[in-house]
Amino acid sequence: MTEEPEEKHEEGRQFLPNHLVDEVGVVFLITGIVLVVASLLKPEQAGLPHIFFAGALEMMSAVAPWFATVVLSFLIIFLFVLPFVDRSEERHPMKRKVVVLIILAAIIMWIAFTILGF
Amino acid sequence: MEGKVGGPASILTRIGGIFTKTRDWVLSRSGLVEFVEETEKKKVPKHALNPMFCLGGVTLVALILLGLTGLFLDSYYEPSAAEFTPNQSRAAHSIETIVDTVPFGAYVKGVHGWSANIMGITILLHTLRVFITGSYKNPREFTWMSGVLLLIFTFTFITTGYVLVDDARSEAIVETFSNLINGIQNLPLIGGALDWLSAWVNDTFIGSSITGEGVLVRAHWIHTTTLPLITVALLVAHFYLIRKHGISGPL
Incomplete structure (x- = not known):
């Protein structure tokens, strides 16, 4: 069985009630922002999800469908099994160059296809 | 400082006493005494007070807003591709009714849409933060895997929600999904052997037509149940x- 690595935490602030009060404040703030935005803009303007799919749509038209299927499936499976692929104890991104490069390439690809397709 | 009997300080002390007694009663009856005592001892580490550590919480707030507004919208939505007018399905018409006729309908639909946008963005940023800080490593493998599943299901939520709108872009989304699934059978070497998989997914979730009744009914069932x-x-x-x-811990 793998041992859990020791983690050193700097002494922080009390969760109850100090941090919880702040968290509740953030909840109200986010809810307030959504309510105000929704009251200022028309419902059909909440069409931002197109940003999430523009990349996939563009990719489908730019490359062969089987290639898009392979790339997307690879990314999903890679993300899911990441803790078992990157088993080193290093947590700093500069010391995990291979996995960081793979994810960076995926992000750049997604942004590029989204810009092309939007 | 002790307040005078009947003075403002005395009233506050009494209210405080009632609050403490009520809290103790609720905790003792609900069996949560140990849970609260343990939580009271917990401290949030300094590095985790960064707003980037709040993104998971913001995603949850957006999800709660989506649930509440979704219940309202679903009580008026009709998942039917049948024609209402030659250019409009019953589903699209029910959405138009929500926006134009139902009291606060446009507002609630707006909150639903914007919450979905916020949730999509914050869950991506939250995943990126966890990746950058390497927080998926031992002993948090299962926490990461459950998070990746939540990420996938969030986008399935957004996809099926988008399909329910039943407009031209909904068709494009269903067509993209269909093409991705059909892509399986064109895979080099193994495509032929996986032919059954793409046929099964297509037949089960899409059926004979990407704009058909079946797609809407199944997207609605997946999205709401x-x-x-x-x-x-x-x-x-x-x-x-x-x-x-x-x-x-910190990096």
């Missing part, structure tokens, strides 16, 4: 694991 149940179960597991293993 299956996904909420799976998501809540995964969230419970995710929070349990976060509580068990705590927040990862």
